[in-house]
Amino acid sequence: MRILCLFALFSVGVALTPTSYLTSVDQNRFKSVFLSSSESSDLVTIHYSLAGLGVLGATPINNARTCQNIKDSVDPSSLSTLYHVVSAASYLTDCKVDISSGLDLLKDAINPASPIIDMFHAFFALKKSGNSVDEAALIPALIESLKKDDLPASHGYAFLVAAELGGNVAKLYDSIEDIVAQADEVDEKYLQFEGGLYVTSLVVDGAYKLAEKLNKAPLISEDKVVKFANYFLSRKHVHQVKTASQLLSVVKTLTTNPFHVPVAITRASSVAVSPVTPNVQVRVTNLMGAVLEKPINVVADSARHMTDDAVVLSKKTFTPSASDRTLFELNFMQAKPTRGFYKIVVSATPSEADGRLLGLTGAEVQVKVTIQVSIENVEIGVADKDQTTVARTTKLQHPNKAANALEADYHQKILMKFQLKDKSSGQLMTAHQAFVRLTNLNTKQEIIFVTEADNTKINKFDLDIGSGAKDFGHLSGRYSMELIIGDAIIENPFSWHLADLVLTFPESTAPKKTVLDQYAPKPIIKHEFKAPEKRPAMVVSTIFTVLVAVPLLILFILWARLGVNISNFPMSISAVGFHVCLAGIFGFYFLYWHSLNMFQTLRYVGLLSIPTFLFGNRLLSSIAAQRKK
Structure with a gap:
């Protein structure tokens, strides 16, 4: 039992380490996407491409043309358009947009009856355009609106707004823990909200920015922070401009906030080691691939053969690279490992205590010892x-x-x-x-x-x-x-x-099979109806027909004795037409029994059913009208 508990703790520790980071290749890919999108004519695409370039510290190719595209998109009747126009222009130098005609719309949106996203658009449009905002009214409006709309995305927008306010936003800060509790866990490695990558990054980004505003660590446990980080990095190949921009924003926040900074420990060398290339290199960075602020010591806690679980080394220190502060190296072949695959558990310790750093222990890198x-x-x-x-x-x-x-x-x-x-x-x-x-x-x-x-x-x-x-x-x-x-x-x-x-070989006694051309036309498949079963003898059919007709004969006899009154039969087109059509339907039923097949009968009865329905509806309406009179 004790061994099982230790194994469980080890497994959890392994799961709570970032498994990747944004490499220079990843960042260059994002940069190329944003640069090409910044020349788009779509305002939303321009906004988020400029925001992404801002996170990466890059500038658009054609500042003047981009600015003109933004100015051409101004629509004073749309909150979201005003927000995107002002936000996009704020990332450019010497790009002034006039939204004076939409100021009343923006200010009217700040009220408890407005959706959270409308208040988010209105607030940032006013703030970034240099206009005043009634912050005293905005905070209670946000809180009141969240009572009606408590989705994670709405809280994410509220957190970002509250991070820019100067009033009492403690109530919004306190809701961070409850919102994080709504995240779904996947494979015990990832945390995400139902809305996907954009919503998840929006909530986490807003939560940390609000916490930094109040100088209080957000109420998010360290293991959840790492699981959020793993989720973000698992989606780093996203190409949608809006989502990619928000992803970069939250990853940047997780590397610069003063509370939690996940550390990625990844293998930097080839997976194969041999006497010719005996060294294993690991890279220790933040999520943006940058060196940590303080020097660290990196140790291989253990290395186990993945087949027989044999331990080949323990507590071996990696040597820092002289040319790259993020790289650390270990001569793995000094342990004289046998051929096969190995799992190395790595931990990192800062030279000076830093409580912000997460995921420093239990990181795994896999290598294989190759031979000739x-x-x-x-x-x-x-x-x-x-x-x-x-x-x-x-x-x-x-x-x-x-x-x-x-x-x-x-x-x-x-x-x-x-x-x-x-x-x-x-x-x-x-x-x-x-x-x-x-x-x-x-x-x-x-x-x-x-x-x-x-x-x-x-x-x-x-x-x-x-x-x-x-x-x-x-x-x-x-x-x-x-x-x-x-x-x-x-x-x-x-x-x-x-x-x-x-x-x-001996001669084959089996007859040679004819080689068929697989591309030759296949024989046409013709549908054939099942052959009708043999009919009974004529005597049996005749007796059965007579027995079926007897009740009808009895009906006519009873009508004759009782006296049939047909004087009330309405002599109208609808009455005559309905009864003629009805008789025709029964006639086709007889023909179906005698000579027609099912498809022919359905076709004729279907056509006859239309006038039958029309005449019947008219007849019933006239009878109902007469009864009312």
Whole structure:
């Protein structure tokens, strides 16, 4: 139980470390997207592309043309347009926009009845344009509006507004904890809100900016901060301008705020290490890929083989790079690790205590120890299936090919064996991929077989020519024989042409199948109705018809005895038409029984049902009107 608890704690610790950061490649990609979007004619795209460039410290290509596009987009009747116009212009030098005609609209939007996003647009449009804002009225208006709209996005907008206000915004600050509690956890590594990347980054960005305004750490636990950071970085390949801009904003906030700064510890070197390249490099940065403010010490807490869980090193210190303060290096091969994959647990400790830094322990980097292999004791030969004679084998040296072709018929079999050896340790080993490929030199048809290794790690290949004739299509002739060796940890995989084979297969007794052209037209599929079942004898049908008609005959007899009164029958077009149509429908039912098929009957009855409905509706309306009179 104690071991399980320790394992659980270790697993949680591993999950609570940032797994990536915004590399220079990522930032350049964002920059190119924003630069191309800044020349758009769409106001919203211009705004967020300029905001993204502002985070990256870049400027648009054509300041004057961009400014003119912004001025051409002014619409004094739209809150959002005024907000985007003023915000976009604020990122440009010498770009003044006139929104005086929309000031009344902006000021009227600051009231409890307005949606949060309208107050957000109005506030920043007024503030960035240099106009006064009634902050005393804005704070209670935000709080009151949030009672009706408590979605995370609305709180994110409210946090950003409150971060710019000078009044008492403690109530909004206190709601940060409740809103963060609404985030959904994914795979125990990520936290996100239902609205996706934009909403999540909006809330976290606003929460930290509001907390910084009050100089109080936001009520977000450290593990949740790291999970939010992991979510943001998992979506760093987003290309939507609005979302990318907000993503950069929140990542920048998580690197500059005075409360929580997640630290990314990632592998910077190749995943493969070997005696030639023995060093493992890790990079320790903030989420923007920048060096941390204070020097740090980096230690490999442990390195475990991922197959047998063997620990090969513990508490080994990385050496700082002289040319790059974010890089740290460890000679992993000094621990004499065997070949295979390893998981290194890394921790970092600042030279001076810094409570802001998160994710300093439990970071994992994976490496694989690769080797070069040699192939030895290679023998290839031909033997009789019944083993009445000694196999004729030939020893080969890689990469030489057998001097003479091997001939074998269906009474014989091909034998081959070899050993793989780790060049560095001299130990015998097996490879994940050890195949023999036979290729017909005329048709280029390939057949691949898997070699099998025994307990002594001798790889063997045994091909019975007679039994394998079907696999070759009984196609006798000359074949090339190649040995293919490969593995994720082998540095020198190879394909070796061992020899040429002349194989003779028995003639096939099975009839040859006609080769069909797969691109030829397929036969037309015609639907056929099920053949009707055999009808009963005429006597049976006649008796049944008479029995069905008897009730109708009784009805007519009773009408005659009781006296039928048809004087009330309304002599109108609707009455006559309805009864004629109804009789026609019953007539088609009779024809369906006698001669028509289902589709013909449905077509005729469907057409007749339209006048039946119209005449019937008119008839019933007239009867109802007469009764009222």
